[in-house]
Amino acid sequence: MSVFPEARNVNDAPTGLRVTVKGTLHPAEQIARGAAFELFSTVEEDGFRRVSRAGAPAPFHRFVHASEVEGVSVGGHAQPGLGVLGDGTPEDPLDAPLMVPLSRGIRWTDVHKAAQNPAYRDDPMLAGIRRTASIRRGTRMIKALSAGQIAGYLRGWLPYGFCYREYDVAHLRTPADLMLLRTDGEAGRGVPEVVYALRWRASSPDDYEIPAGAEQSGLREVPPHDRVGAPVLGTGFTPSERHLIPEFVTRDMADLPMPANAALIAYTSDGTEVVLYTYQPEQRGWLRMVGPQWRHLVTGIPEIPPDQEYLPVGDAVRSTILVGTYGEREYEAVADLPGGFRVLAMTRAARYPVENVSRRAAFGRWRGVLCQVLHTDSGWTRLRLARPDADAIARLGAQCYERGVYEVWAPAGELSDHETVTVPYPPA
The missing domain is CATH 3.20.170 (ADP-ribosylation fold)
Incomplete structure (x- = not known):
């Protein structure tokens, strides 16, 4: 007996994996280790678009997130191990799903509306939902x-x-x-x-x-x-x-x-x-x-x-580096995740695992504003604002180069509190 809801418009495209979305069973392929699925259809259904690439199992497709999937099967048998479990939870422990506590009093549309409204930026419920989307080492x-x-x-x-x-x-x-x-x-x-x-x-x-x-x-x-x-x-x-x-x-x-x-x-x-x-x-x-x-x-x-x-890319552009210790000596390190951190070395034999890993970068203040020091050239220093706001942007004459990122050139001699900051990484 099938564990999935009554299916309708079941397609016969040649793929063994099938997922159920909104009560409909679709041939599918998993994406990003089961974080999402590409659904296929032999007919143009709502939300489906024609596939342009050769070799696709069906002429129409759409993409859905794993949280929208109601069930996964292979050959008609429930399959909890293809990227997601039956409740949509990812198998990869590095991917903690966003958890939204829906109920009769809290609908998804209400949560989405609040998330798009700056007036709800201090709402405890929204903050609790946001904290469930966590980053871990290797995410x-x-x-x-x-x-x-x-x-x-x-x-x-x-x-x-x-x-x-x-x-x-x-x-x-x-x-x-x-x-x-x-x-x-x-x-x-x-x-x-x-x-x-x-x-x-x-x-x-x-x-x-x-x-x-x-x-x-x-x-x-x-x-x-x-x-x-x-x-x-x-x-x-x-x-x-x-x-x-x-x-x-x-x-x-x-x-x-x-x-x-x-x-x-x-x-x-x-x-x-x-x-x-x-x-x-x-x-x-x-x-x-x-x-x-x-x-x-x-x-x-x-x-x-x-x-x-x-x-x-050379060495001059590296405004931030990793450092770690091996045998009581400090070396430049590289993150080779999810395995860990090791010495940055050309030869394989010298790529020892390091401990006490830290991120190291230069910071300073110009006109009282905290900035990262990106690089210095001919007496001028390239700065990026660490906490940009309207006052700091105007005071420094900083330019926005992409969303949230403001940079400016400053005379190197005017920089104060110029120091190298070491940020230790917590143990795994």
């Missing part, structure tokens, strides 16, 4: 990028600013859906053929903050003419008409060290995910992963040769 993070931004990472940028857990946005696969996660202010200017993203694993939950509460209140008050991208609501959720998506920022808007095997990826118009480059910390560069079939996705990145297989 996969993602940041949507424009072509210009991905070029910056290929030249040496580090993760910073607004970002998301991959688990929460795994169902957003097409450029049209991913536009709401962009930080470059391009939303509303047409949907591109491809959206890029940076994906990496979190080294420590202490590297991230929820853009809500008193410490993050400044971004809520920034006027529209001084910001780029969507407004910061202060509830901890990104602005969206349909989705409930918890958002994060890197602590103090600072750069984070780039972990090993971080990936620069592309999402095409039919939801295909293509890994373009992976980060190789020992070589300090990005290794191209795509072949001729997807080379056109690299061609769209400005000033990046599409036929170059390795793109070095």
Whole structure:
């Protein structure tokens, strides 16, 4: 006897995995280790779009989050082990789902409406829901990028600013859906053929903050003419008409060290995910992963040769590093998660595991405003505001380069309290 609800319009597309959504059984493929599913249909149903890629098991498809799935089966048998359990809980312990306590008095529409209203930024119920979306060591993070931004990472940028857990946005696969996660202010200017993203694993939950509460209140008050991208609501959720998506920022808007095997990826118009480059910390560069079939996705990145297989980033751009101890000596380290941290060394034999890992970066104050020191050139220092607000932005004449990120050049001699800050990571 089937454990699923009475199914209707069951499709016969050639795939063994099937999921039930809103009482309907669909052939499906799991995405992001079961955080989302791609559903297929032989007919054009509500929410389904025609598949453009060759080899798809059915002519129409749509993407849904695991939380929308009512049941999973293979060959007609209940299958709790394909990424999600029967109640939608992910198998990966690094992906804690967002928990919303729905009841007769609290409907999903009420929660979504509150999450989109800055007046509810101090609501205890909303804060409790937001805290359930937690980051752990090894949690996969993602940041949507424009072509210009991905070029910056290929030249040496580090993760910073607004970002998301991959688990929460795994169902957003097409450029049209991913536009709401962009930080470059391009939303509303047409949907591109491809959206890029940076994906990496979190080294420590202490590297991230929820853009809500008193410490993050400044971004809520920034006027529209001084910001780029969507407004910061202060509830901890990104602005969206349909989705409930918890958002994060890197602590103090600072750069984070780039972990090993971080990936620069592309999402095409039919939801295909293509890994373009992976980060190789020992070589300090990005290794191209795509072949001729997807080379056109690299061609769209400005000033990046599409036929170059390795793109070095050098040492000068690293404003933040990891350090760790081995044998009572300190070494530069690299996060190689989920395995742990090791010495950054060219030879495999010297890649010892390290202890007491810390993140190290330079901070200072200019005109009384706390900033991260990004780099110095010819007596001038590039600064990024750690806690931007309308007053600090005006006082420094800082410019907004992406959502929530404000930078400015300052005379190096005018910097005060210039110091290297070491942030220790807690034990795993």
